Amino acid sequence: MSDVVFDFERARRIGLDEAVFCQGKTATQIASLLAEARARGAGLLLTRLDPAQVAALTDFAGDLDYCPLSRTAFFGPLQPVRVRDKVVIVAAGTSDAPVAREAQRSLRHAGVEAELIVDVGVAGLWRLMARIEEIRRFPIAIAVAGMDAALASVLGGLTPAALIAVPTSVGYGAAENGRTALNAMLASCASGVVVCNIDNGYGAASASLRMLNAMGAFDARTQSSR
Amino acid sequence: MSDVVFDFERARRIGLDEAVFCQGKTATQIASLLAEARARGAGLLLTRLDPAQVAALTDFAGDLDYCPLSRTAFFGPLQPVRVRDKVVIVAAGTSDAPVAREAQRSLRHAGVEAELIVDVGVAGLWRLMARIEEIRRFPIAIAVAGMDAALASVLGGLTPAALIAVPTSVGYGAAENGRTALNAMLASCASGVVVCNIDNGYGAASASLRMLNAMGAFDARTQSSR
Amino acid sequence: MSDVVFDFERARRIGLDEAVFCQGKTATQIASLLAEARARGAGLLLTRLDPAQVAALTDFAGDLDYCPLSRTAFFGPLQPVRVRDKVVIVAAGTSDAPVAREAQRSLRHAGVEAELIVDVGVAGLWRLMARIEEIRRFPIAIAVAGMDAALASVLGGLTPAALIAVPTSVGYGAAENGRTALNAMLASCASGVVVCNIDNGYGAASASLRMLNAMGAFDARTQSSR
Amino acid sequence: MSDVVFDFERARRIGLDEAVFCQGKTATQIASLLAEARARGAGLLLTRLDPAQVAALTDFAGDLDYCPLSRTAFFGPLQPVRVRDKVVIVAAGTSDAPVAREAQRSLRHAGVEAELIVDVGVAGLWRLMARIEEIRRFPIAIAVAGMDAALASVLGGLTPAALIAVPTSVGYGAAENGRTALNAMLASCASGVVVCNIDNGYGAASASLRMLNAMGAFDARTQSSR
């Protein structure tokens, strides 16, 4: 069986770098990808990277910028920020922060700086209202919430932005590991809300990049030839 | 097999009249209960009563006060209103109105007049905010919503009332016939929200009566000896 | 209880007209909304409108442009097409056409002309490949598919567009009324795909409008003052 | 990203203190909240606090009153009992005791002393009947049960109290981690039973506080300015 063949060409075709999803991979498999990237002088984004995996990647420690909250790492040279003031990430509670941060870091890796606003869940509506004018200034918004996911619907009624909802697995019992938040976002009473998989902050970032592509604010196909 | 034995004594024991749940019952079975109630001079509440069933109850038509929206009927003498300004029913959309109305009519049958506010779903938050001071004046609130059921969470953060949430089967696909609204209400980010079965407006009314009992505002055990 | 209060102001706030979701509404309720719209000189989009409902709206027949395939209707004056060449709708099979058409008609009502390509399911990959260059020219793509929903993943790997996936309830057994297509789209191996509720062509159109807003191609807030 | 912003003002708005849900939080995050509370002289309730987390909070050990059974802790000065004889908590079996105790401790933190009666499951009906007159004296009852949750229905037929049912995740196989108990309580043959999320003893306490608010027995909005 052949080794992992990493798709360094993907950015050219669809405007998105492939990230390394590390969950379930051995440190050896990850190290092999890092070595290949280093040889090509390419940067890489790693997601779902556990501290134990990081600890085992001793040969690459100096080139890894690791964030334990979001379990993401930047490997190699990071491209400069080229897009600002386009994407805001809004998270309902502190428990949703890891997913929100995964989205923010994934965007940063692609050269997009996103604003992150946490702890504005609708059970304390004043917290959201205090920030809503700021939020409304962004053409793209990512709403991150677990449990009842009511934030996505409320936000959908308050901003005209392209709105990407990310359900999280926060909660217990009837929260059903994020399934309830997912379904509530899909069945949102606010129209035009689109949804990613549970806890998929990287996916929301990728969707944002596709939209930035569509807007002409970001041409991933030229960009990634770093 | 014996006939249906209606529990006319229930009010004495637990402070709640038994209502006739008509779904799945034949017109003959319902007519038999009405005849017994008439003989005892008792009033009755009928729920989930279809127009077709009403049409078949010709002998009792004059004594039935039927509401097709909520599919409820009052049979026989209606007791006077004895409790006011204690219960408000808040429904997210017009599609939730049948369930909200079932709650309102069930309360009215027990002598409680409840305020009904419809079409204040959170996708248009200004609609709710325009009514919130009015809503906050009631010690008991019933929130009726389907789809994402975000209304319950938002309301839970805005009123200190005893808050009863009723999910409805409004919606399609990921709304899963009300299961998503139910789970979202159970996993609400607002604390102290309690939940009834899907579409169970009568249940919310019954729970309100239990609470009014607890408040001393309503003593069902003496009341129902009409 | 008050009558249905239609939110004619919504477009001003979030850039999207509210549509009338007719499923579960009586002809009388729909007629009341149409009368109000007529009085204001406003146009309306109606979705999930059954032929039986149409037949009952005799007073408005002359002003209804009804499409039985998508069960949508335009009521009143239709605004001119103002946006072209931005949105393509790709449907896997003819059974998915009603949902695809709902998306197309919803966009048309908002003044956006979308291209519709049907019957390019991946079981006959050559059908999709024959059209792929054409599809890749659009900045926004809507993928409509039921059953295994593999079209969304294949398309996600072939176009850099903002990609909105709409699962349909086409199929039986393990297709689980669209739940399998929904989950497969959410768990797509192609990154950055975002998903709407099952059969929600209108939702995909609304999401497209949010994205066109974000692109500056379409300012719904001024547009809807027709 | 900003730190956790604790909502010390919530009690003023809706009459309920916010508790710290510790599951999934790091000891550092919890310590930061405790430090802030200490600085303000405020007391705090902590729920789902594991012994391992307690062991890591060495700086605060002296001010933590920890109950390992319910995994709750009181931090800082505890307010005096101000409400008695209003709430009874009835648990089906000893396995349900942790949830029942979470409810009792949450109420105690708010100044409400609740009676706790354990091991009165309906498979040995005499155990419940021996206590029923005592139970019927309370205007608010919390029923805690897993597995078949039959206790809630039986109790609902025996007491006129406001009845809050809390399903627990006790059981295996068809108990489905509490989902069966939850559904059985929602579909109870006793009317007016309202339900909380699985294992949510804190939620039942919060709902009780809302009801005590409604009864005028407890005004959380003045109370919590301790």
Add this chain to the structure above:
Amino acid sequence: MSDVVFDFERARRIGLDEAVFCQGKTATQIASLLAEARARGAGLLLTRLDPAQVAALTDFAGDLDYCPLSRTAFFGPLQPVRVRDKVVIVAAGTSDAPVAREAQRSLRHAGVEAELIVDVGVAGLWRLMARIEEIRRFPIAIAVAGMDAALASVLGGLTPAALIAVPTSVGYGAAENGRTALNAMLASCASGVVVCNIDNGYGAASASLRMLNAMGAFDARTQSSR
């Protein structure tokens, strides 16, 4: 493809007559089985037989003893009652009566007379307690209940009988078409309760016959040579 081959020999092998499950069968198929039975002089039990099917069986009307409540029919000569005072069927509510009656009629067809007690649901515990001494006299008890199915657990604690629980599809929403009752019975806090499929009154009767076989009260293998 060969026609339906009815298993007239089954009674000899396992002590149970095969019944004709009519749901989904055409009148022609049923008529063909009746003709074969008539030719052999055998009696037959038909279950899930709709009135429309009965109406179509004109050639056999005189030999059909049809019960519309349970949708069962006896065809041909009915064997005499040979077993009494062994089986009691206890149903929670009148809505459960069709299933209870299917069990009773299935037993009667096999020559076993069973007592039927309806409307003793636990929400009105006094109704059950008034009959409990009578119930305890039977060595085999069948408990029929929908919704929360609490009757099975309460009964399991009150009688030492072999206890067969039959969940019914009575209820809505969280009752999940009988799935909640089924799971609650399987997870019953009373031990030794065994369970049949949802609405399967015939199955409970068959299980009773197996137990009567085991008791020696009933030898189906000689019995069915009528």
Add this chain to the structure above:
Amino acid sequence: MSDVVFDFERARRIGLDEAVFCQGKTATQIASLLAEARARGAGLLLTRLDPAQVAALTDFAGDLDYCPLSRTAFFGPLQPVRVRDKVVIVAAGTSDAPVAREAQRSLRHAGVEAELIVDVGVAGLWRLMARIEEIRRFPIAIAVAGMDAALASVLGGLTPAALIAVPTSVGYGAAENGRTALNAMLASCASGVVVCNIDNGYGAASASLRMLNAMGAFDARTQSSR
């Protein structure tokens, strides 16, 4: 909160000793029950007792007869065997043996010796056929199987015994932790099969004891006054 109150009187009322379900209990809680039993001179059956729990019960080690396969223990004097040749336990595979053994040991504790036949799954039908005449001699049969649970249906067609089916959680993927076996047993094409909860060997034993009661072969109410 009071301590665990063990129901030593249960046998008198319903003919079944209560067993101690140890899963989720602390060693201290179990030790307290053992001490109470020792003080009364009563024997006890313990189920779901892990080796780690056993290791912690040092004060009682001499009186515990522990079986690690079934995770059951007898505590104190064991009553003599009083019933033989009435119950056979048939398990599909060796992975089902722990559950089968729990049933056998639970019966033994009550004085009933049951035959155990393992590894006769229907994928190798000859294994079952080689034992079928032996199996058919028992009036009560317990079928234990996971995965597809086909054994229960095949056995149901081969023996006239009272047949109790116990699904096990053996298998993976579509076996759904025993839910598939459970449903297949409930929907068995063999009639009169009754079903216990997943992995509930103790429940099958209890059901057998109820049946033996019904047969007069075993009077638990006098028996348990040991």
Add this chain to the structure above:
Amino acid sequence: MSDVVFDFERARRIGLDEAVFCQGKTATQIASLLAEARARGAGLLLTRLDPAQVAALTDFAGDLDYCPLSRTAFFGPLQPVRVRDKVVIVAAGTSDAPVAREAQRSLRHAGVEAELIVDVGVAGLWRLMARIEEIRRFPIAIAVAGMDAALASVLGGLTPAALIAVPTSVGYGAAENGRTALNAMLASCASGVVVCNIDNGYGAASASLRMLNAMGAFDARTQSSR
């Protein structure tokens, strides 16, 4: 939107004719496909064709060979039988016959004559054993069963054939519309059983054709140039 584009070339590419799945199609859509086939002189297989649809296809009645049991039709010239004695279809009960027949007719349309054996469910094992030697002569076997689907496992242990299992939606309650049969077949204790979608007799036929292709017994790529 373009019309339905029928894939007349599919047989050349993958060796299978495309069939027309008629469920959900209008008579007009079906007629359009038939007209196109007629113009090309091609034959067609139609599946899930309701009698009402057939009745509406008046222009094509003479060329339709319709089987109401399986709801399939042959349109146009039928190719001769070219393969015999390779495929046997075994169905558990008469209720499974429509699905079994759909498989048989689909094979016949492709020129393969398959043997059909019905009513050999394992609850009456002798029925299967009487036919087993005959069944074992075929290299490919299709097992069709609903409810517990035990037939597939038993057959899997008795024949070395390539074994395709088709679950049916026969049954109620815990049969869960065929989901239980599907899962039981997937989790079969017999190894090497492969599974199709619920009620998918056409799919089993297609899989058989792929296998016949693999065996060289049938070269669909040359065959279908009729």
Add this chain to the structure above:
Amino acid sequence: MSDVVFDFERARRIGLDEAVFCQGKTATQIASLLAEARARGAGLLLTRLDPAQVAALTDFAGDLDYCPLSRTAFFGPLQPVRVRDKVVIVAAGTSDAPVAREAQRSLRHAGVEAELIVDVGVAGLWRLMARIEEIRRFPIAIAVAGMDAALASVLGGLTPAALIAVPTSVGYGAAENGRTALNAMLASCASGVVVCNIDNGYGAASASLRMLNAMGAFDARTQSSR
């Protein structure tokens, strides 16, 4: 209870060796089977064998050929390769490799050499297209994929081979532990795809052997008398 009885005769009856499924078995149980095999001079395939189990089988280490990726082991003499160029295994991503490898190793144990092609998921369609002519040369193909499982459908449209699809539990959230891949494969838009249980590489190998049997390429019944 008797010990594990291994079915060394199975190959003679149905042409498949029984493998030892090690998950859930103790090292002692496995050792006992190995000893028996050694005594008979038979080879054995072990699946789902964890490294910890391997470490405990010290007495047999020299005779175990263990593959940690697939968690399979060959024990004893391995039979020579007798079949080549008949089976290709195609896996979507590297995370699917363990399951693909289990299939490959299971085939190798039976004397069949299968080609393995990994990392050809459809999100990068060019990877699959680069290998498609090679894949099309094999009469039997096994498609291994998780998440959306789109590979199976695309492959089904590109090869006329007998196509066995194996869903894997790769993915998170809406991937539902492989259930989504399973359902998508069952509801595939490509016809004639057959499906195995989740992660069941061994099952796909067994199904291939049945097909090779049917093709006459492989007579397991004579083969296994090694």
